[in-house]
Amino acid sequence: MPDTVVIAGAGPTGTWMACELRLAGVPTVVLEQDPDISPHSRALTVHPRTIETFALRGAQHRMLAEGGQLPSGHFAILDERLDFTTLDTDFQFTLTLPQARTTELLRERAVALGADMRSGHRFVTFAEDDAGLTVTAEGPDGEYTLRADYLVGCDGTRSAVRESAGIDFDGTPSTALGALGDVRLSEPPDGPVISEWSLDGTFMCVAMPGDLYRFAVHSPEDVRTDWPDDFTLDELRTRVRRVCGTDFGMHSPSWLSRYGNTSRIAREYRKGRVLVVGDAAHQHMPAGGVGLNVGVQDAMNLGWKLAATCNGWAPETLLDTYHAERHPVGETLLEQSQAQTALFMDFTLQGQELRSFLARVIAERPQFKEALTERLSGLHVEYPPTDPAHPLIGLRAPNLRFADGHELFALFDRGEYVLVDFGRVKGFDARDLDLGDATGRIRRFRPTTASAEHRVRWADVGAALIRPDGYVAWASDEHEGEALARELRTATDAIHRAAAMS
Known part of the structure; x- marks a missing residue:
């Protein structure tokens, strides 16, 4: 057992x-x-990589049906928002749930x-x-x-x-505080998300299910190490009015809370x-x-x-x-x-200038903006090996699609390793290989027709072994059948050698 x-x-x-x-x-x-x-x-919020994680097990459908989809995000509430529609994923948005x-x-x-x-x-x-x-x-x-x-x-x-x-x-x-309030509004703003930063404070408002709106606020008086009394609706109203001149008619709070930066x-x-x-x-x-x-x-x-x-x-x-x-x-x-x-x-003139400078750099440097977007989305995480190896190893595998209609993510519903044979190497068929102790623990897949994918990193891959969490464990560009088979056996032996030891 x-x-x-x-x-x-x-x-x-x-x-x-x-x-x-x-x-x-x-x-x-x-x-x-x-x-x-x-x-x-x-x-x-549920970020793109987390939605991918759920999708690897087929657990994303009800979340997608119920949540709102926001195609952009923020870094430090800067005016220049991060564009998720440029990401290499099926889920180019954050999910508000x-x-x-x-x-x-x-x-x-x-x-x-x-x-x-x-x-x-x-x-x-x-x-x-x-x-x-x-x-x-x-x-x-x-x-x-x-x-x-x-x-x-x-x-x-x-x-x-x-x-x-x-x-x-x-x-x-903690050296700084923030506060949030889930409230109803008699004069709601346009759009699902609004935010503003000023020398008097900052706020963000996000629409929630059930006619609720979440406000997150930070003010100059929040730069402190002590913990004040419970947060109140009047305090929330005052802070929001101070920044944008209105409190949107907020009433009937369902939750008010403070948090720190511990x-x-x-x-x-x-x-x-x-x-x-x-x-x-x-x-x-x-x-x-x-x-x-x-x-x-x-x-x-x-x-x-x-x-x-x-x-x-x-x-x-x-x-x-x-x-x-x-x-x-x-x-x-x-x-x-x-x-x-x-x-x-940093509610100072220097802080204001720093924010303005960074927002301009983000807008002018697409690569910088892309890097911040990938970090926020969770798609940037890698687990690279210490020894030189194929550049795909340690990277997350995207949801590759094949000309016969199959999708990579659908192969992970049992939580197993997935071995993809792209059918590009003559004399090699992963379905026929004896993988020793790994047999029965690796799901093998070879599309019935050639791959329809044109991603540069995957264009020459003969076969790839992908971990249950969707990260590449092994990949090879070898185009000679026997050599590719030897590489694969070495990789699976290394991963599963414990079965022989136990």
Whole structure:
């Protein structure tokens, strides 16, 4: 029987983690201390790479049907917006969907896949022995214990799992605040998104489902290290009027909240049998709405690796690559968030000039604008190998389309490696090759007709092996059949050699 995993936290990160494990048949228990999903959704946007992640498992359809699509984004609320329609993806937009609904949809999927979802049950602590973990939880009937082989903390910035494991959370305290309010408007603005920055403060307004509008505001008085009283509707009205002369007739708030720019990252994403994911691994100012998205990407990176380890066909050392690949992403997240905070919280003439200069450079330098757009979208993340190799290795694979009507993303619905034989090499057919221990763990695909793709990077590729999370594990431009077969066997032996060791 596969190993058992206990997940603490059933937000989008924890539920997607559960979905990945259950897709591979791993027994999974999810502990969520809140009995119901909170209606308050700090996260509101799903970025292109996250939509791609859901699309790799066929889980995107209801989200796309319900969410609003915004073809642009912002960096530090600069006037020059970032254009998502230039991105190499099927999803050239951010999706506006409240976190509460995203969570609900992912929980439905996790339960349908067989996850043991326990709402109103909180993680308390754990003890480790040679055979595994004893996890203590508390539910409506009191404390109880669970046996687990691995424990995954998806329980937020105040993670009890991280603290119980003794994982340091390094960083800096808050030096600037922001506030948000979800309200109704009697005089709503035109368009789904408006924003403005001035020396008196800044605000952004985004239309939400249910006739709600979200306002995010920052003001000169927010540059502080102390924490003031609760945020009020009158305070929100005052701040918005100060910047644009009207409060749009805001009334009937459903949520008002403050947040800070505390910037911290877990020193270790893995400590033995314990792993931390999402906000349990990194905390930052919610600039650009990237937090939920990076958390889901953490879960996608770890999910298939933990499933492979639990099912016995990968070594436990595979889990070390989770930290190696995702910790740098977390560091970049903190750097980017703090850079944006510095830009939109500098309410001085010098800050105004800096913003004006950067907006002009972004407008005049398409490559700079493209780089910022890719960073915000999540499409820029790479996991390159340390040794020289094919330039595609470590990059995300786009949704390649073939002349026979097949699409690459549709091949990942079972969460397996996918081997694509482009049919360009005479004497080579991946469907007929003996891949040793990898047989049965790799889905092989060869289009019945030649590829219709004309992407420059993929034009000469004879075959490519793509990881379950959609990143290229191996690719080759070799056009001699026997040589290509040898390269492929070497690649699959390296990936799956654990099966022979176990």
